[in-house]
Amino acid sequence: MKVLMFGWEFPPHISGGLGTACYGLTKGLAKIDDLDIVFVVPKAHGDEDQSTMSLVGANSVTIGQVQSHVEKFKSQHTYLEVESQLVPYNDPDEYYTFRSQDLYGKNKLIKVDKEGKLEFSGKYGADLMEEIYKYAFVASSISADHEHDVIHAHDWLCYPAGIAAKEVSGKPLVIHVHATDFDRSGGNVNPKVYEIEKKGMDAADKIIAVSNLTRNIVIEKYGQDPNKVVTVYNAVEPVSMEEKLKIKKGVKEKVVTFLGRITMQKGPEYFVEAAYQVLKRTNDVRFVMAGSGDMLEEMVDRAAQLGISDKFHFTGFLKGDDVFNMFLLSDVYVMPSVSEPFGISPLEAMQSNVPVIISKQSGVSEILTHAVKVDYWDIDAMADAIYGIIKYEALSKVFKEEGKEEVDNLKWAKAAVNVHDVYVSAIKLFEPLEKK
Amino acid sequence: MKALCLYFQIHQPLRLKRYRFFDIGNDHYYYDDYTNESIMRKIADECYLPANKIVLELLKNNKGKFKISFSITGIALDQLEQYAPEVIDTFKDLAKTGDVEFLAETYSHSLASLINKEEFIQQVTSHSNKIEALFGVRPSVFRNTEMIYSDEIGEMVSKMGYKAILTEGAKHILGWKSPNYLYCNAINPKLKVLMRNYKLSDDISFRFSSEGWKEWPLTTTKFVGWLNEMEDKEDFVNIFMDYETFGEHQKKKSGIFEFLAHLPQEVISKSKYKFATPSELASEFHPIAQAHVPNAISWADEERDLSAWLGNKLQDEAFRKLYALRDDVAAVDDDRINKDWKYLQASDHFYYMCTKFASDGDVHSYFNPYSSPYDAFINYMNVLSDFQIRLKILKDGLALDPEELQYQILQKDELIARYERELSELKN
Structure with a gap:
């Protein structure tokens, strides 16, 4: 079986859990016999681990190839229209312009770099819509060049690419919902994003959701047939011990950690408030908020206002070894997410023998037994749990030992088998259609 | 004249x-x-x-x-x-x-x-x-x-x-x-x-x-x-x-x-x-x-007041936390601590945490090593936390009873003597 997989990021160049999940899943899938993956990302840097699959960066596909497929692409797609102001291009110094027309004959400008390649920044940012559109544009070309039996697209950024590839090759499309805009926006959904998500789900032959929480959202908010939607829980990569010896703990106090994007979805403000409650009762603790995001400044302000800044630290965005180092220094890990489709990071913490406190509003709480589960808004319960774990050795010992055992049984290989089953069912679904 | x-x-x-x-x-x-x-x-x-x-x-x-x-x-x-x-x-x-x-x-x-x-x-x-x-x-x-x-x-x-x-x-x-x-x-x-x-x-x-x-x-x-x-x-x-x-x-x-x-x-x-x-x-x-100057003035910015260094939450918190250490610094009186104490008090640190960037933004960004006031605050507080830890260790050292200290030294001496004996035995 050959899988054409579209992702948005891949380790080490990651801005969130999506890249980590994709990496784990592809490694798990590699253990299945007779299964090959071509993984497409917007910008392949060249230093990604390619031992388990071949990685194609969309920015290394030259325009020559794209041009040959433009006509075909355009004649087949009507729903990939992106409003023209989403393609703001006006920089004659650095780029040549590649002019194309959409179905209505309107001119579109697309950035092309000096070697005639489409330029992808591969970062989440203001040009995101433009990037998605370009990515889908290139996907049709890649789809024709790489033979495959099934297409697998991760998250909304890649749905248009998946749809485009499907239209060119006529193969079944599986989309993988790692998060929906209902999670990211706290209910205040961006209509453009919702539209892309909805179209992706409608076009998909099978949908994989990372938890029942997410599966329900897909069914209820996006009107999908429950039979089409399958829950496959994420897992976690085993950590090697050599990384574990790197850092010396410089502080004597217990360390309580929040690690993730500092955005509304992750509930950082509840962590700050809980920290304040705990610090009222004991001085023998430090809090760390690791990560960055649009609420970082607000959190720094709040910690300063509460007068706890000498016990509440910020690290900025951490990646690679620093994430593990952070876990090694931690005595408690807290994930107070307001809405978390899954949440891999508590699993990583448990692997490093760190007790975890997670919100009930997270997908991962569906599968974990040895974790404290609180409502994200219940800062008193959160503070109690933190205080209990740092003060009562027996409690933290149980969480460490049992948690480690529990998490070691969550293997990507298992998740991969489930994903493989979804592929098989999707292909089956497609066969009668092909015969017609 | x-x-x-x-x-x-x-x-x-x-x-x-x-x-x-x-x-x-x-x-x-x-x-x-x-x-x-x-x-x-x-x-x-x-x-x-x-x-x-x-x-x-x-x-x-x-x-x-x-x-x-x-x-x-x-x-x-x-x-x-x-x-x-x-x-x-x-x-x-x-x-x-x-x-x-x-x-x-x-x-x-x-x-x-x-x-x-x-x-x-x-x-x-x-x-x-x-x-x-x-x-x-x-x-x-x-x-x-x-x-x-x-x-x-x-x-x-x-x-x-x-x-x-x-x-x-x-x-x-x-x-x-x-x-x-x-x-x-x-x-x-x-x-x-x-x-x-x-x-x-x-x-x-x-x-x-x-x-x-x-x-x-x-x-x-x-x-x-x-x-x-x-x-x-x-x-x-x-x-x-x-x-x-x-x-x-x-x-x-x-x-x-x-x-x-x-x-x-x-x-x-x-x-x-x-x-x-x-x-x-x-x-x-x-x-x-x-x-008559009942409220402090300065030569900085359009306002000619203290708002370049103090007044926002970040500056006030860092300033309070810094000077809360003053008594301990004086009590410990350690050369390196005294030196860092001097340098950590420089008004520049608080200047970098300033969040008012209107007409005076140019002056504020002059040779500013930080990308934002938040960045400046985070870095400063991390340093200050380490300084606090050092200060506390030295202060706890002062609090030690001299007799207790003497006893600990004696114990360590005995330990050293024992190791030396073992070492010479092993050599033989």
Whole structure:
């Protein structure tokens, strides 16, 4: 079986859990016999681990190839229209312009770099819509060049690419919902994003959701047939011990950690408030908020206002070894997410023998037994749990030992088998259609 | 005869390195040596050395007629000693002419005057000691960090024996009054207050090279013309500014050094003014009124208040947390702690945490090592946390009972003796 997989990021160049999940899943899938993956990302840097699959960066596909497929692409797609102001291009110094027309004959400008390649920044940012559109544009070309039996697209950024590839090759499309805009926006959904998500789900032959929480959202908010939607829980990569010896703990106090994007979805403000409650009762603790995001400044302000800044630290965005180092220094890990489709990071913490406190509003709480589960808004319960774990050795010992055992049984290989089953069912679904 | 007083401030921040959470408790060195050295070196070459060369010639050529005054912060002196010691030698050469006055400051360019009297007194004393040791004269006039002044600060300074203080001729304090007279402190009239003429000072330090300014280009003839046009009754004009105006804020190509080189002769030959030092102004003129400054003023930004360093949540938190450590620092009295304590108090750290970026944003971003005030705050608090930990360890060490300590040493000695025995046994 050959899988054409579209992702948005891949380790080490990651801005969130999506890249980590994709990496784990592809490694798990590699253990299945007779299964090959071509993984497409917007910008392949060249230093990604390619031992388990071949990685194609969309920015290394030259325009020559794209041009040959433009006509075909355009004649087949009507729903990939992106409003023209989403393609703001006006920089004659650095780029040549590649002019194309959409179905209505309107001119579109697309950035092309000096070697005639489409330029992808591969970062989440203001040009995101433009990037998605370009990515889908290139996907049709890649789809024709790489033979495959099934297409697998991760998250909304890649749905248009998946749809485009499907239209060119006529193969079944599986989309993988790692998060929906209902999670990211706290209910205040961006209509453009919702539209892309909805179209992706409608076009998909099978949908994989990372938890029942997410599966329900897909069914209820996006009107999908429950039979089409399958829950496959994420897992976690085993950590090697050599990384574990790197850092010396410089502080004597217990360390309580929040690690993730500092955005509304992750509930950082509840962590700050809980920290304040705990610090009222004991001085023998430090809090760390690791990560960055649009609420970082607000959190720094709040910690300063509460007068706890000498016990509440910020690290900025951490990646690679620093994430593990952070876990090694931690005595408690807290994930107070307001809405978390899954949440891999508590699993990583448990692997490093760190007790975890997670919100009930997270997908991962569906599968974990040895974790404290609180409502994200219940800062008193959160503070109690933190205080209990740092003060009562027996409690933290149980969480460490049992948690480690529990998490070691969550293997990507298992998740991969489930994903493989979804592929098989999707292909089956497609066969009668092909015969017609 | 009217007087013209030239005073220049010399300070360079001692920048902190990128200090991460992971470093807390592990790494006790906080400074970005590379950046500090390269910036100090650059400013020494582009400003201090060429400017001092010109000033020395001016002093020699106009013996007794040209006078100038400086204040150099302790932090700047420490860095000069480290990275550009020849600059100190050139200042010593200036001092030898006898026509240069060095003013007192806080050692750390700190805001101690606003929060802790003992710390303030200690810093001013150690700075005056250092100036006396380097230049042979003990300062008699005081200049607070960033010209920060209030009635209470004036009173403290007066009690310490200084006869005059420099501050900003802030419009909201003076109202209709002119900065071109001598004033005195509202609580203790013995202390004379010298006000900066910010219009004429800023014409040189801010506007000199701005081509959009209607008076551009500013020549010495034009400047002396303005001096001559001033009210006859007025006593003097105070031109106070950063010494870095020469070659740094105003680049060499703007002609700022030529302006400096030609101004004294123009003043001496074509004006009713003579040059005077701040202490000469304080003793030669009579105060015309008390200066009422109940709330502190400074020479910074449009507001001329403290909002560049204090007032937002970040600044207030860092400032409170820092000075909460003062008693422990004094009790521990450890050399390295004392040194870091001095450097962590520099007002620059709080300046980088400033969140008001309107017309003054340019000045705030000048040589600012941080991308945002939040970044500055996070880095500073990480450093401060490590400092707290070190302080606590030393303080707990002090609290140890001497008998207990003796007992512990004995135990360790026994242990060592035992290991030595084992070692020699193993060798045999």
